[in-house]
Amino acid sequence: MTVSRPWIGLIRVLTTDDPGVLGAHERLLRLAYPGLAVRTACIPDQPRGVHDEVSLAAAAPKVARLAGELAEGGAAAVIISCCADPGLELCRAAVSVPVIGAGRAAAAMALLPGGPVGVLGLTTEVPLPVVQVLGRALHRSAAPHGVRTTLDLMKADAMDACIKAARELRAAGARVILVACTGMSTAGVTARLRQELSLPVIDPVLAAGGAAITMLAHEGVIAGCAS
């Protein structure tokens, strides 16, 4: 008899058929939470991902459709791996399993240490779910100089620009850094910032994974452990 382990569906909002790119967040989650079973899918026709109002609006119904397919296929929970949480409300109307938006999850986890939260993103415009959850804990935001899209994060000096921006947040009084771009998770920015800053640095992909595990634990569903 085969007993299937509970698994989490992870939705990428970047269209790609490169398995390395597609599986990047799934790999981060499996490293951080050993034994966590994750299956990744991406929305169609958005090779540049979600980067403005138009692409956000376009993504929402696609994310909800994909969440429905993942839940129907047996996902115990669904993660939307984007800090703008595109389609989160539509997903919740469509499926009965927990749906975790990386934006809300990162903001919730950023409230744990206490103290003003500095938000590092691709732009200084903080994603709405992050604003809503942080409330008065939102201190200020910063963006790395010369980086406009997720793809720019792969450039040689992008890491230094991210570190510089995060240091500015710390100098301005932030006591927690929230990384509000899952592309920065892929690029290894979060891990590096922890070394450089000696402050709690919240990664949106890891936050979403921890939130999903916590919500499933409440339902008596055990995720995140090899059986």
Next chain:
Amino acid sequence: MTVSRPWIGLIRVLTTDDPGVLGAHERLLRLAYPGLAVRTACIPDQPRGVHDEVSLAAAAPKVARLAGELAEGGAAAVIISCCADPGLELCRAAVSVPVIGAGRAAAAMALLPGGPVGVLGLTTEVPLPVVQVLGRALHRSAAPHGVRTTLDLMKADAMDACIKAARELRAAGARVILVACTGMSTAGVTARLRQELSLPVIDPVLAAGGAAITMLAHEGVIAGCAS
């Protein structure tokens, strides 16, 4: 060679030498997060726990002292298993490992589903850390009729009183129920409310466990899985 697994120190703010009572939250965490290594300790001289301003103030330095001992003994993180988070700031000044207050953790997790949060406690006075983290998401609070202390939760009609109070929160518009008393975790109230209410119900002990696992994952420390 013995490789020691990372473990989480859990602080009870109720003084007891009954191993069943002392280990109650540890057992909940191990069930929900298999393989999680937890060691419990309790503060001295508070057989009635933390239940008012005076007992809260008395607990704070004791909790910080205990956190120091647990961290010195090798705890990878420390959980304060009380929704008033007694001594949280003192702990953070005293130790370098992550310290998770059950109050802040429950409130952070209650923000994940979105929507107004109803807080169920022993009194209608919402613990300060919960107020601070919930911000505008805090909808209203309720307390079970006839229940004044943790010990009252063991009485025959306490469960029904808790369910009734939670239903009132739902009727008043709450879309998430936050259980702001870890004694209700011990008494099995949270699990029962989930069955009765068909709403997300956040348990402070499980929330604290998930928060600790998430924070440790950020540091590259793997907790919550049998090795």
